[in-house]
Amino acid sequence: MKIVVDYARCTGLGICESLAPGVFEVDDSGDLIMLTETISADDLEGVRQAIEGCPTEALRLEP
Amino acid sequence: MSSGRHLVVVGASLAGLRAVEAARRSGFDGRITLIGAEPHLPYDRPPLSKTFLDGEDLPPFRGEEVLREELGVELALGAAATALDIGARTVRAGEREFGYDALVVATGAGARALPRTGGLRGVHTLRTRDDALAVRRALDAGARTVVVGAGFIGSEVASAARKRGLDVTIVEALPTPLVRAVGETMGGACAALHARGGTELRCGVGVSAVEGDGRVERVRLSDGTVLAADLVVAGIGAVPATGWLAGSGLTLDDGVVCDETLFTGAPGVYAAGDVARWHNPLFGRHMRLEHWTSAAEQGAVAARNALDPADAKPYSTVPYFWSDWYGARIQFVGVPVTDEVRVVDGDLAGERFVALYRAGDRLVGALTLNGQPQVMKYRGLIMRGASWAEGLEFADRRRAAAKESV
Numbered sequence A: 001m002k003i004v005v006d007y008a009r010c011t012g013l014g015i016c017e018s019l020a021p022g023v024f025e026v027d028d029s030g031d032l033i034m035l036t037e038t039i040s041a042d043d044l045e046g047v048r049q050a051i052e053g054c055p056t057e058a059l060r061l062e063p
Numbered sequence B: 001m002s003s004g005r006h007l008v009v010v011g012a013s014l015a016g017l018r019a020v021e022a023a024r025r026s027g028f029d030g031r032i033t034l035i036g037a038e039p040h041l042p043y044d045r046p047p048l049s050k051t052f053l054d055g056e057d058l059p060p061f062r063g064e065e066v067l068r069e070e071l072g073v074e075l076a077l078g079a080a081a082t083a084l085d086i087g088a089r090t091v092r093a094g095e096r097e098f099g100y101d102a103l104v105v106a107t108g109a110g111a112r113a114l115p116r117t118g119g120l121r122g123v124h125t126l127r128t129r130d131d132a133l134a135v136r137r138a139l140d141a142g143a144r145t146v147v148v149g150a151g152f153i154g155s156e157v158a159s160a161a162r163k164r165g166l167d168v169t170i171v172e173a174l175p176t177p178l179v180r181a182v183g184e185t186m187g188g189a190c191a192a193l194h195a196r197g198g199t200e201l202r203c204g205v206g207v208s209a210v211e212g213d214g215r216v217e218r219v220r221l222s223d224g225t226v227l228a229a230d231l232v233v234a235g236i237g238a239v240p241a242t243g244w245l246a247g248s249g250l251t252l253d254d255g256v257v258c259d260e261t262l263f264t265g266a267p268g269v270y271a272a273g274d275v276a277r278w279h280n281p282l283f284g285r286h287m288r289l290e291h292w293t294s295a296a297e298q299g300a301v302a303a304r305n306a307l308d309p310a311d312a313k314p315y316s317t318v319p320y321f322w323s324d325w326y327g328a329r330i331q332f333v334g335v336p337v338t339d340e341v342r343v344v345d346g347d348l349a350g351e352r353f354v355a356l357y358r359a360g361d362r363l364v365g366a367l368t369l370n371g372q373p374q375v376m377k378y379r380g381l382i383m384r385g386a387s388w389a390e391g392l393e394f395a396d397r398r399r400a401a402a403k404e405s406v
Ligand SMILES: Cc1cc2nc3c(=O)[nH]c(=O)nc-3n(C[C@H](O)[C@H](O)[C@H](O)COP(=O)(O)OP(=O)(O)OC[C@H]3O[C@@H](n4cnc5c(N)ncnc54)[C@H](O)[C@@H]3O)c2cc1C
Pocket: B010, B011, B012, B013, B014, B015, B016, B035, B036, B037, B038, B044, B045, B046, B047, B048, B049, B079, B080, B081, B082, B106, B107, B108, B109, B110, B126, B127, B128, B153, B241, B244, B272, B273, B274, B275, B289, B290, B291, B292, B293, B295, B320, B321, B322, B323, B324
């Protein structure tokens, strides 16, 4: 599974980081960076929550 | 999940939409009806007091085809629910009656209106798309603006007016704004942004009259001041939309009271979003939040639990909200009830700061101004039940790392 970020929508609010800190991080310039490309089974629930919690609907999972 | 069951969701906004989507995602193949008082398809609210006021467009969350065809939702829009019968398991909306097997109550909250404005034109609240459009038109016309209430929405309206170079005054009855949201010290620190943004903020003074001939012309304050105004926006809070539930047998006390699974106590009935006062296990108490993130998440949880009560999951969260003022972003995580607030980065008079909240020996909250890279790290700490010492230690490490990288 791969995460796709629509950077045009992402406003760097960072909810995703609090729900899946191993996967997402808002860096010092306020931009979202991905810490990993592949999602481990451990991270999957957090990533699902991040997708639900993202206020701009910028996140998507692709098989 | 056997088909033939009927999920009814009352309230067609964020929590309601997420309820519908989660139901389908969990494999529910029965009927879904979404009942909404507004004629519009579900749309997002935070932009209404932000980019929408600047003139940006706001499409609905989902198109009508997506709702009807992909999600298989029957829409009953422009139809406010008026009664719930928990014994017969029916919801009444206008002339129609809907039987349900599972029900999600997601009617949100309604803006509190200024009393005694006598239906004057130019006096608005800001909760719906229609409200925001009216406010935007007035701003387009260069209105002299008076905002009543220095909360988040009022402050965002003031900020939007200033962005256009308009004169704007905020009138706030309390000596310090935002005390309930972020506490006294930090309420003051946020309020200081208004002066820097060119907005006049008058605290500790009430509105005694809003006057005009057909449309608003002036606002009289309790200290005798008279402010000329073409537009008055009241941002004086919201009231949970539970009127239609009076006499239903649900427990109503500043919202629909629920347990930690968002269950209302009436068979099949769950609540979500601004209307729900549920037990948040993470803080061991009941809370009603008016925040985007919890409304979205609760909508999904409520629907899944309503459809599968035997396997109902609790919903716990570290409350989170953001607000955009004068190009700066305020973010808060946690709860503002505290024994101590400490600024651990930046300073209150500057462009950015991080302040931590302590209750006993626990870290319970963090407020940041332009602290996007940090705020969620504190949310993570609070979620894990971090101690105050751990919070401070983390802040020390961040500061040290920042120094090194300079
Ligand atoms: C202008 C504005 C700016 C905001 N900015 C932020 C922000 O920056 N950050 C943040 O975290 N949160 C913000 N919020 C809060 C956030 O938008 C809400 O928490 C969220 O919309 C709650 O969703 P909800 O679905 O529970 O309720 P609501 O969005 O209130 O929706 C409830 C829906 O139910 C309908 N309804 C009511 N009664 C009935 C009835 N009897 N029958 C049928 N339908 C009914 C209403 O018409 C409404 O459409 C803002 C809110 C506003 C108004």
